[in-house]
Amino acid sequence: MKTGLAIALMLILLVGCDQQNKRTLPKLGNRPLVERVVDGKTIVDTVDHQVADFAFRNQDSTLITEKTVAGKIYLADFFFTSCFTICPKVKKNMKRIYDKYQGSPDLLILSHSIDYRYDTVGRLAWYADKFNIKSDNWHLLTGSYDELLRMSYQYLLTAKEDDEAPGGFDHSGSIALIDRQRHIRGMYDGTDTASVNQLMLDIELLLQE
């Protein structure tokens, strides 16, 4: 009788552990309403926020679009090369992720420069060289201000011109984690080592999805 109880308890514990291992990441962002026709009736439903299509140039002047990230997990963030506030720290933390996944076809990093005037393709190429990163996994992106602003909303990241801010741009130090279907699955503080450690764990989780 007692043995049976003990075995039952152990089973419950095991099941409990198993459920913990199957932690899934939420899908973030506004869920827009859509109308669908089901069995001849029009119903209103919500869908998950999916990052919109985009087109930017990277440090090699290559066109980078939603096709570049199709079926891949990627990180998105905003920065600028002459930023002396939080950017260097965020980049140092992101470099740890780059070093771990360098050469992997499954994980990309898209760092958008909000300084659309100064950070030309040439300036981004200089930065990539000095930062010692390659465009196989890490794209430094530039485009029109409107396009950058539009995509910052898509990624739920702050990035805008602001004369009051140091360097002339106001932007968050957050990193967005995007899954293979372009859903936002997490937001992390790029200046915080612990938060970036969590991001690295969550990347592993997404890679197994």
Next chain:
Amino acid sequence: MKKSIVFLVLISSFFGVALSCNDGTKTYREGAILYETHCESCHMADGTGLEALYPPLAQSDMLRVMGATTACAIVNGMEGKIIVNGVEYDNKMLPIKGLSTVEVTNIINYINHAWGNENQFVPLQAVQKALEDCSPQK
């Protein structure tokens, strides 16, 4: 009389011990706080900088020979190519505004002795002199 001499010896040895306990972390505390506020974003908490974008201050051959002229870099910023530990850096360092000469001195002495650095101690007078010689910057 004898008692007071013994007392004096005891007191002075106490202060001697207290002074010898006064390690870098205490002496350069203000410098450390100022470093965190003004320098850490680029040169990092461990003084290692960032790749070939921001030069290291820890074990930096350039910092070792700069002495009091480090004050010029802090107050006026830096521009143009420099070579630190064999790596070429070509980035712009913005001037740090609003620091007093004492604060600049404290930053220099903090970075000169942090992260295992064993660079020279730079006195306030030397920093004053250096700042007179390097300014105004072109």
